[in-house]
Amino acid sequence: MWATRGRYVLGRLIHGLPIILAIVVVNFFLIRLAPGDAAQVMAGESGAASPEYMAQIRAQFGLDQPMYVQFLSYMKNILVFDMGYSFRHSRGVAGLIFERLGTTALLMAASMVISVGFGILLGAIAAVRDRTWTANLIVTFAIVTYATPLFWVGLMLIIAFAIHLPWFPTSGISVVGATTTGMRHALDVAHHLVLPALTLSFFYMALYTRLMRSSMLETLRMDFINTARAKGLANGTIVYRHALRNAILPVLTMAGVQVSSMLGGSVIVESVFGWPGLGLLAFEALFSRDLNLLLGIFFLSSILVVITNAIVDVVYTIVDPRIELRKAPARRKSPFKSGPSNGADRNAIHAKP
Amino acid sequence: MLRTPQGAIGLLLLLFVAGLALGAPWLFPEGPYDMLGTPFSAPFGEFLLGTDMLGRDIAAGIAYGARISLIVGFVAALVIVVLGTVVGGVAGYYGGRVDAAVMRVTEFFQTIPTFIGAIVIVAVLGSTLPNVVGAIAIVSWAPLARLVRAEVISVKNREYTSACLALGMSDMRIMLVQILPNVLSTITVAGSLMVATAILFESGLSFLGLGDPNIMTWGFMIGAGRAAIRTAWWMVTIPGIAVLLTVLSINLIGDALNEALNPRHKS
Numbered sequence: 001m002w003a004t005r006g007r008y009v010l011g012r013l014i015h016g017l018p019i020i021l022a023i024v025v026v027n028f029f030l031i032r033l034a035p036g037d038a039a040q041v042m043a044g045e046s047g048a049a050s051p052e053y054m055a056q057i058r059a060q061f062g063l064d065q066p067m068y069v070q071f072l073s074y075m076k077n078i079l080v081f082d083m084g085y086s087f088r089h090s091r092g093v094a095g096l097i098f099e100r101l102g103t104t105a106l107l108m109a110a111s112m113v114i115s116v117g118f119g120i121l122l123g124a125i126a127a128v129r130d131r132t133w134t135a136n137l138i139v140t141f142a143i144v145t146y147a148t149p150l151f152w153v154g155l156m157l158i159i160a161f162a163i164h165l166p167w168f169p170t171s172g173i174s175v176v177g178a179t180t181t182g183m184r185h186a187l188d189v190a191h192h193l194v195l196p197a198l199t200l201s202f203f204y205m206a207l208y209t210r211l212m213r214s215s216m217l218e219t220l221r222m223d224f225i226n227t228a229r230a231k232g233l234a235n236g237t238i239v240y241r242h243a244l245r246n247a248i249l250p251v252l253t254m255a256g257v258q259v260s261s262m263l264g265g266s267v268i269v270e271s272v273f274g275w276p277g278l279g280l281l282a283f284e285a286l287f288s289r290d291l292n293l294l295l296g297i298f299f300l301s302s303i304l305v306v307i308t309n310a311i312v313d314v315v316y317t318i319v320d321p322r323i324e325l326r327k328a329p330a331r332r333k334s335p336f337k338s339g340p341s342n343g344a345d346r347n348a349i350h351a352k353p
Numbered sequence: 354m355l356r357t358p359q360g361a362i363g364l365l366l367l368l369f370v371a372g373l374a375l376g377a378p379w380l381f382p383e384g385p386y387d388m389l390g391t392p393f394s395a396p397f398g399e400f401l402l403g404t405d406m407l408g409r410d411i412a413a414g415i416a417y418g419a420r421i422s423l424i425v426g427f428v429a430a431l432v433i434v435v436l437g438t439v440v441g442g443v444a445g446y447y448g449g450r451v452d453a454a455v456m457r458v459t460e461f462f463q464t465i466p467t468f469i470g471a472i473v474i475v476a477v478l479g480s481t482l483p484n485v486v487g488a489i490a491i492v493s494w495a496p497l498a499r500l501v502r503a504e505v506i507s508v509k510n511r512e513y514t515s516a517c518l519a520l521g522m523s524d525m526r527i528m529l530v531q532i533l534p535n536v537l538s539t540i541t542v543a544g545s546l547m548v549a550t551a552i553l554f555e556s557g558l559s560f561l562g563l564g565d566p567n568i569m570t571w572g573f574m575i576g577a578g579r580a581a582i583r584t585a586w587w588m589v590t591i592p593g594i595a596v597l598l599t600v601l602s603i604n605l606i607g608d609a610l611n612e613a614l615n616p617r618h619k620s
Contacts, residue, residue, distance in 0.1 A: 018457070019464050034477045147601035149553055151560050152575060152593035159586050264468025268557055272579075282469065283561065286476055298473050301466045309464070 005317070009310050016306035023302045027295045028074050032067075034291055083296035088288040093296035096281065101300075103173065104277030106189075107269070108262055110197035115204035116255050120248060122205070123212020127220065127247075128239055138209065145206035150265050154199040154272035161195060168195050171274030196273040200265050204258055208251050216247040249320055256312030260305040360609025366602030370595075374419035381413035385569040396587050403587045405578065411587065415595050418571040422552050422599060425486055429551035432490040434544040437497030442536075444498070445505030446528055455498070462495035471554060475563045482565045489554045497543055504536040538614035545607040549600045556596045571596050 058064045065073075077084070083093040126138040162170040169175075174188045219225065220243050228238045263278075270279030278297055285293040373380070383389060389400075389410050396403040402411040444455035474488035508514065509532060517527050558564060559572030571592040578588030 016464070019461050022461050023465065030473060030477050143604065144597070144601060147549065147604050148597050149556050149560075149572075149593065149600075151557065152589070152596065155575065155579065155582060155589045155593070159582060159590070163583055260464065260466045261468070263466040267469060267472065268561070271561065282472065286472065286561065286563070289476075291477065294473055294476060298465070298469050301469055302464060305464050305466060 005314055008317075009314055012310035012313055013306065016310065019306060020303055023299055024075060024078050027299055028071055031291060031295060078299075083299060084292040086285075086290055086293040086296075088285070088290040088293070093293050096293065097278065097296055097300050100276065100278045100281050103275065104263075104266055104270070104279060107193065107196055107200060107266055107275055107277060108259075110193055111200035111204070111262065112255065114197060115201035115208055116251065118201075119205045119208025120212050120244075120251055122209040123251070124216050124239070124244060124247070126209065126213040127216030130217065135213075139213070142206040142209040142213075145202050146210070148202065150199060150203060151268045151272050153202050154195070154269055157195050157199055158272075168192075173276055192275075196269050196275045199272070200262065200269045203265070204255075204262065207258070208254065211254055212247060212251050215250045216243060219243045219247040249316075252316070252319060256309065256315070259308045259312075260301075263301045263304065357609050357612060359605045360613075363602040363605025363609060366598055367606060370419050370599050370602065371423060373416045374423050377413075377416035377420060381410065381416055383410075383413070385409065385414045385417040387413075393581070393585050395585075396591070402591050403585075405574070405588050406581055406585070411574070411591055414569050414574050415571070415592060417569045418574065418592065418595065419599070421482070421568055421570045422555060422596070425482070425489070425555040426548040426552040426599075426603070429486045429489040429493070429554075430544050430547040432486070433494045433497055433547050433551075434540060436490065436494040438501050438533075438536075438540055440494070441498035441501030442505050442528060442532070445502035446509055446524070446532065448506075452502070455502070459495040459498050462492065463499075465492070467492040468554070468557065471558060472561070472563065475558060480563050480565055482568060485555060485558055485564065488558075489551050493547065493550065493554075497540075497547065500543055501536060501540060504539050505532055508532050508535045542607055542611045542614060545603060545610055549603040549607065552596065552600055552603070 055064070081094045083097070085091075086093050086096055089096055122138050122142070126135040129135045158170050162168050169192050173192050174180075174185065180188055225238060225243060228242050233242075266277065267279035267282050269275065270277050271283040274280065278301065282294060282297045284290075285297065386409060390404045390408045392404060392406055392408040394400065394404045394408075396411075400410050400412060402415065405411055405414070440455055440459075444452040470492040471488040474491060475484055478484045478488075514527060514531055517531050522531075555564070555570070556572035556575075559570040560576045562573075562576060564570050564573050574592040575589050578585065578592070581588055
């Protein structure tokens with residue numbers, strides 16, 4: 001079974017190769033679309049823009065070569081993860097990005113846990129207590145949260161819980177100048193993580209709550225639930241052991257699809273909270289017009305999505321053994337045949353910052 | 354659509370925002386950039402919604418920002434709907450190689466992180482309003498194309514479509530007269546939600562400083578107000594509420610449209 005899974009993951013990754021190739025091509029031409037080339041940027045920075053100096057830089061970076069030669073050398077570099085040079089940081093782009101990867105992963109993992117956990121909980125409560133004020137409150141909360149811009153949630157949390165009630169720090173990942181290690185350092189980072197992770201999870205929590213509610217309502221109307229009731233099982237057992245497990249599947253499907261959108265959201269959240277991950281790096285690259293770095297981040301985050309999608313596909317087969325490994329995965333749709341396909345389709349339209 | 358209270362609330366809210374946008378030149382003839390009052394004056398004092406760091410009336414900024422938000426939202430959604438319907442419709446109707454190629458392309462657009470994609474496009478091409486609209490449309494049309502394709506496939510196998518084919522109708526005529534009206538309700542609902550998404554996208558881009566520097570937008574106001582967040586809460590809070598209410602109104606209308614147009618799919 002595990003050998004099959006390994007082969008399957010490999011297949012999925014190979015399937016993603018043309019997409020990665022397409023991103024490389026798009027990136028290459030985007031750089032050339034930008035007004036001015038690297039030589040002009042560098043010459044402008046050093047203050048001396050004599051034609052000889054510009055020609056020297058162009059020769060040094062191969063900018064005087066014909067387009068196809070430039071493209072081939074670009075491809076060759078990408079293959080060994082050489083994504084160019086960040087003129088602003090005076091370093092290779094790849095190194096800069098890999099350094100920040102873990103920080104963003106921490107933020108996204110925390111947000112994923114919060115949003116999926118509370119989304120399932122709130123959605124299930126809203127379905128079980130359908131047509132009560134608790135359910136109405138949860139539904140209203142989800143509708144309003146669904147319409148709120150991420151960065152604004154972050155700023156409101158800062159005003160409330162960092163300025164008005166000084167419980168949490170406004171920015172950064174640890175206390176400036178602190179040299180704590182081990183457990184105390186972990187606690188410090190966790191303290192800084194609370195507000196950014198909450199901010200990033202709010203929108204997705206609303207999405208999963210809506211999805212979980214409709215999925216749970218649908219499941220509770222199914223025949224096997226009636227059978228369980230007829231058998232005289234306690235209501236709690238029916239909800240937790242029978243309904244919940246089946247209703248969770250569409251939520252997990254959606255959570256997998258949302259990784260790509262969450263990466264976009266992290267740019268906003270990280271620039272609001274100064275969380276030093278990929279998003280903040282992108283924000284800084286934007287401001288210093290460091291296009292090499294920006295495109296490198298774009299490229300790497302796309303690869304991350306391809307990898308995550310492959311992993312998510314395998315996770316489904318573990319969660320739901322009915323899904324076969326050999327077939328092309330029905331990931332974009334609900335794997336649960338009678339799930340709320342309409343809701344999932346409509347929600348799939350929504351992928352936002 | 355007005356049968357549900359949510360739909361009615363949404364419509365009223367949207368009409369209010371649209372009225373504000375249309376009436377901006379009459380309500381605030383000085384424009385959003387005029388420094389009329391004392392800087393940092395709180396709401397309900399000198400001005401209804403207070404002033405910003407330069408003494409500009411925030412209410413004027415909200416009214417002029419409404420124009421940009423609505424224009425970007427509706428124009429981007431229109432481009433997305435037209436592009437998604439044409440591409441998804443052709444792929445679904447003809448199938449085969451065209452379909453396979455289109456599916457590959459949409460897969461590409463669904464894999465790239467959309468917001469980062471939009472940032473890259475605007476950063477490279479420059480911060481102008483058409484570029485912002487274009488960037489939002491380019492990164493968001495793929496899910497709609499897939500949705501339309503799926504709907505078209507389900508309609509084209511119905512008997513009435515086969516009957517038209519047997520009668521010798523042209524492909525174009527079948528697509529426009531037989532299939533399009535049957536997928537129109539799905540397109541309308543998805544398109545209305547796209548307006549909301551596009552408005553959120555635009556506010557995010559201008560918050561990051563990628564908006565057109567010569568245009569007052571809600572996202573820009575929030576981004577600028579950040580510097581004074583410790584002393585002047587209203588500068589970031591009020592434009593955010595404007596975004597929230599506008600997006601909320603469109604989502605409510607979208608939900609009401611869905612219930613009215615697709616009664617079978619009621620969830």
